[in-house]
Amino acid sequence: MGVEPQFPPELGETEPASMLNPDGTLVAGQKTDMPPDQIVAALRLMLLGRIFDRRAFSLQRQGRFGTYSPVEGQEASVVGAAVSLDPERDWVAPQYREMAALVRHGLPLENFAMYFMGHPNGGRIPEDVNVLPVQIALAAQLPQAAGVAWALQRQGSDGVVVAFCGDGATSEGDFHEACNLAGVLRAPIVFVVQNNGWAISTPRRIQSASASFAVRGVGYGFPGVLVDGNDLFAVESAVSSAVARARAGDGPTIVETLTYRMGAHNTADDPTRYRSEEERAAWGERDPITRVKRYLAAEGVLDDAGADALADEVEGEIETALQHALDMAPPTASDLFDHTFATDSPRLAAQRQAWAAAAES
């Protein structure tokens, strides 16, 4: 299922933990702790990710969005981790595909949309929302996330940080340095490595010779677990356990979610140049949203009509957010200078004035 074991080979044989089968039935002997209303709320967030992707692609084609990276296929990885957190005291450190986790934590959807419209307000994070900014540089968020976790520890808070990255980011030096430091500090952090199989065109097998990314925890002195990243229940269970461990002061965990990037790397990418349609189709059979819908229908919680109504509701929410974003007054020259420093230096103040004058001429 995407893992090509190299070393140690016996670990490559390890099946990722799973709870929910692609057909929506529970794996024998498994039972989720998620109550039905929480599962429906999680489904709603997964739909938010998927439907926003579609709107983003069409807006990008119309020239209203810049380059956009879709989440399709990874919704359970993102949302399963997100719902394990308490936005009041916990933090999220995203890469750039984790919109649903940010929104669940309190980031207004319109801010996320404005970021892709190139509007400076897209970077704004409300005061009481505990998330770091979207991070374009891979793995750069991880040492920062370790620092946030360190601060929470110093402040005697029982808050926990969930830091997302992908398989590609694990090759960066920042990944290693962050994991090692977090291990030494026993910092309250969970590294969620979304292994979606591809870093642009680079397949998992040439990203690392390690049997898994989860196994890397051993080298840093903390546990690593491998889960089916298209299985909402398995991701939620693994991340919740890791969060509980961190909250109790027992330190970090790596949770590797084995998933698949169904779409292109971004709107500028053409994956037909480097991967097969068969591979993608096989992962399509394992769709994370379909299996939750099937489960909820079988349980009598939400039938197809109910799921459609939920999708309509999400679509409406997205349209409202996009409308707010599109209605935002265009930025002015002054926005170039705002927030460079707390106070403009005399030279910067002079530049600010010159730019304002030029904009008026």
Add this chain to the structure above:
Amino acid sequence: MATMTMIEAIHQTLREEMTRDERVMLLGQDIGQLGGVFRATDGLQAEFGKDRVVDTPLAEAAIAGSALGLAAAGEIPVAELQFLGFTHQAFHQIGAQIARFRFRSKGRFNAQLVLRTPFGGNVRTPELHSDAFEALFTQTPGLKVALPATAHDAAGMLRTSIRDPDPVLFLEPLRGYRLVRDDVPEGDHTVPLGKARVAREGDDVTIVAWSAAVQVAERAAEKLAADGISAGVLDLRTLSPLDVETLASTVAATGRCVVVHEAPMTGGFAAEVIATLNDECFYDLEAPVARVTSPDTPYPLGALEEQYIPDVERLARTVRSVMELEA
């Protein structure tokens, strides 16, 4: 002579140099099967094999550092760093290691390698993809910094860079990859590093530029010609080494100069150009040398790009004001 885009010129030169010298090898992210995110290496893995066109893990420091090791042991690596914005991750290997490898080994080792990377703005890329950090690398002695503005120079300078015994940071203008199109001579076409190019003759004032700003300067000069101002354009081509002689003689001839670059003003390479002109031809100047740059703020998100980096209008306005000054 064949007309081609800049990306085609780079592709062709890589291919020819790999054919000529089997020590030349390519490494980087997404350069093999995909052919690079801008297709600079399209088809080269199929032609030369996976041993010579290598898809690496996603790790800029490892790409730059291993290029140095490959060079130390006799290979000639041409590494692609996907965007200049991500060379910070490799800055230690480039600035502290590659640049001074010859110096600190007393010449036992050299670093015959090229680091190719696209840079520059106004193409609405995501955050961190657009910065112009060239001046940072002119502060790391031992490293050459090449910034071609034309397909002709991209081909000729890349060939020279690959053959140069010292390391070259080869900066390719993102904006010009497919827009810039001109004639590239066939055969063993080389352009020396450290020789500036007069891109346009002019009697009244000299605009000094490099990389994508050269086209901005040429368009500004065109506009100024309509107002009766004869503006020349000098393309520096390389910042390290700097062609002091051509710079000074060209500016001395007109007596007036405006330097333009995409990077922020403070500490930008325009400051070095102006200081050099003060050293070399102060008494030939008829007006203080001006600079047109981006402001001293981080590169903004897309909606503000046009207001951030120098455009034809802003450059032409500054040139006009320099024409009105008396020294």
